[in-house]
Amino acid sequence: MVNRRYGYLHECKWPLEAIDMHHVVVRKSNAKGFFVYLSALIVVANAASYLFLVKDKSIIILLWGFLMSVLLVKVMFWNRVMKESVVVMPTFGVQLETHYASGRIVHRFIPIGKILKPVLLECVSPVTCYWSLSLLLHGEAELTLVLKDLRPPVKMLIPIWKALCDASDIKEFSDSWKDAN
Amino acid sequence: MADQKHRILMVSDFFFPNFGGVESHIYYLSQCLLKLGHKVVVMTHAYGNRSGVRYMTGGLKVYYVPWRPFLMQNTLPTVYGTLPIVRTILVREKISLVHGHQAFSTLCHEALMHARTMGYKVVFTDHSLYGFADIGSIHMNKVLQFSLADVSQAICVSHTSKENTVLRSGLPAEKVFMIPNAVDTAMFKPAPERLGNDEIIIVVISRLVYRKGADLLVEVIPEICHLYPNVRFIVGGDGPKRVRLEEMREKHSLQDRVEMLGSVPHAHVRSVLISGHIFLNSSLTEAFCIAILEAASCGLLTVSTRVGGVPEVLPEDMIVLAEPDPSDMVRATGKAISLLPNIDPQQMHNRMKKLYNWHDVAKRTEIVYDRALKCPDQNLLERLSRYLSCGSWAGKIFCFVMIIDFLLWRLLQLWQPTEEIEGVPEFTLPHHQDEEIISNFNKDQSLG
Numbered sequence: 001m002v003n004r005r006y007g008y009l010h011e012c013k014w015p016l017e018a019i020d021m022h023h024v025v026v027r028k029s030n031a032k033g034f035f036v037y038l039s040a041l042i043v044v045a046n047a048a049s050y051l052f053l054v055k056d057k058s059i060i061i062l063l064w065g066f067l068m069s070v071l072l073v074k075v076m077f078w079n080r081v082m083k084e085s086v087v088v089m090p091t092f093g094v095q096l097e098t099h100y101a102s103g104r105i106v107h108r109f110i111p112i113g114k115i116l117k118p119v120l121l122e123c124v125s126p127v128t129c130y131w132s133l134s135l136l137l138h139g140e141a142e143l144t145l146v147l148k149d150l151r152p153p154v155k156m157l158i159p160i161w162k163a164l165c166d167a168s169d170i171k172e173f174s175d176s177w178k179d180a181n
Numbered sequence: 182m183a184d185q186k187h188r189i190l191m192v193s194d195f196f197f198p199n200f201g202g203v204e205s206h207i208y209y210l211s212q213c214l215l216k217l218g219h220k221v222v223v224m225t226h227a228y229g230n231r232s233g234v235r236y237m238t239g240g241l242k243v244y245y246v247p248w249r250p251f252l253m254q255n256t257l258p259t260v261y262g263t264l265p266i267v268r269t270i271l272v273r274e275k276i277s278l279v280h281g282h283q284a285f286s287t288l289c290h291e292a293l294m295h296a297r298t299m300g301y302k303v304v305f306t307d308h309s310l311y312g313f314a315d316i317g318s319i320h321m322n323k324v325l326q327f328s329l330a331d332v333s334q335a336i337c338v339s340h341t342s343k344e345n346t347v348l349r350s351g352l353p354a355e356k357v358f359m360i361p362n363a364v365d366t367a368m369f370k371p372a373p374e375r376l377g378n379d380e381i382i383i384v385v386i387s388r389l390v391y392r393k394g395a396d397l398l399v400e401v402i403p404e405i406c407h408l409y410p411n412v413r414f415i416v417g418g419d420g421p422k423r424v425r426l427e428e429m430r431e432k433h434s435l436q437d438r439v440e441m442l443g444s445v446p447h448a449h450v451r452s453v454l455i456s457g458h459i460f461l462n463s464s465l466t467e468a469f470c471i472a473i474l475e476a477a478s479c480g481l482l483t484v485s486t487r488v489g490g491v492p493e494v495l496p497e498d499m500i501v502l503a504e505p506d507p508s509d510m511v512r513a514t515g516k517a518i519s520l521l522p523n524i525d526p527q528q529m530h531n532r533m534k535k536l537y538n539w540h541d542v543a544k545r546t547e548i549v550y551d552r553a554l555k556c557p558d559q560n561l562l563e564r565l566s567r568y569l570s571c572g573s574w575a576g577k578i579f580c581f582v583m584i585i586d587f588l589l590w591r592l593l594q595l596w597q598p599t600e601e602i603e604g605v606p607e608f609t610l611p612h613h614q615d616e617e618i619i620s621n622f623n624k625d626q627s628l629g
Contacts, residue, residue: 004601122234122605126247127265129234129273131603153603 001156002027008156020088020167022160024152026081041069081149086160090167094135096146114138118146118164120157133157135164187550188220188275192292193282194255196225196243200447202471203283203308206338206362208237213543215239222274224267226256226288244270248288258287260294260582261589267295268593272602278550280304281328284311284321284346290328297331297564298586302553305329306336307346310468310489322349323572327579330567333553336360336546339490342468351571360545361494363537364474371480371526372455379411381518384457384481386417386450386472387464394463394486395422400507401463402426403433405514412518413438417445417453454479458524459517465505467491473500478533480526484510484517496536499529561587 001008009023080101087095093111116136123132131154134143195203211221223243232247246266251257279296281289284307293303312318329350335357337343343359387393430439445453460476462485469490473483477499485491487502503513568579
């Protein structure tokens, strides 16, 4: 399942097919890369032109320009989320993973007994509306987002939601969503 | 009556949990439209922590958009800032028509503007009367002229309000419909046992502000208490003029005859009304006045100032009108006291059930929607010609604003194509206890 920004992949891990893995992958955006590198180039060009026009300033300005460009590229690329995964291990728990472009992976494990209910919510921001998948946990007042950084379309969230409902033994609403669709 | 079902987006800065005439109008109209089979979604701004999507009785979906109110519950006017969220809601809910409420709502005007840019049909309901002379009214009327220049149809809540809106906005009168408000007679019922006439209780429930005639009350109450020793007052409501009423009470030693309740939640209004015989309304301006409908539905005889649309609301035997002058109001109150033995609260309530009915309001509004959807589609150039007629300078500014809005909309379509905005699936709500309340409300509304 793919759209312009995201791809969805579902796999069952060998040798235990009971382990259910759902991946939401960010597709490469050429436009974004182009704008980031263009911005970095503009910063460096500005620093260089300032240096050459105002000759009595030191080369430190150009070095600062390079540093700012490197930081810009780092922030925009290295800390970018490449993939978020949900690993459902029935009767055991759910592992939420966030994979970054730098290779760093952040894991969070939630025992199955702690999950009260997985919920699909409509979120409203000042400029848009989107769907999010969250977990209601026992003893916690706040919802836990399953996909923290990515906002895939609801058609990609539904199979993850159903898998979480099945794992935490909640049947009623997964059927009503199926009817609605 | 058409069989075509509409998908309506109601937009206003004024909605629950805030309480007032506009808020209850939107709520009750939406409930009745849902009952008629239409799909209704409400868009308003966030109230404190109430932000995001909420569902109300009957599956009424409300978008509390996190734009902070900045003045008198109005969203900060950014002109183009709400374009993305309005577009997203219109597309994902598959809206066919946008219905804006209240001339003083910035969110309403912006949403109507964006909806017209995107080619949707729009309907506007004006709930208030405005002046022509002061600087605030002049600017407000210009904004209204801009907003209504391109509206499909408009609705006003009284004939007076219609005349006022037509004069202020320059809208052709044939485009403006008059559909009055109504009252939930299932909620506002008379007391089971009729009150004795030994002590006459006059009830006042309103915001204690200048516009609602709180200064008149300060003059009227002591005079009535002096002339009629068996009269007592119950004053519900709060506001900046409360201090003046408290001072009046102290000055004339009326603590045992004037009871100040403070702010009264709407759920408790009926219990306050049924403790009285007469309802006193001293508003200086009112397009309609739902409060006197509620009072009449509870079986109270109404004394009111003859302002705005008030004379159109109740039959002559249910209301005593007075000029907004203390002596005339005292005279009218005296007349109402003498008429009290002839008043039958239950009979009054039954008449109100026949006269005012939210289902009737919804059916009439449906006709307006059908008429609006039959209006021809117009492209940008045809619409711009309407804005040019708004004034020599204002017309050009309005055209410029609309052109920029159009360009921003096209840019938004490139950035986020319509196909990428997912539609919201339709849900069937499970049975729940609210259904009994809705069933009683609808049964009561359809009787008579």
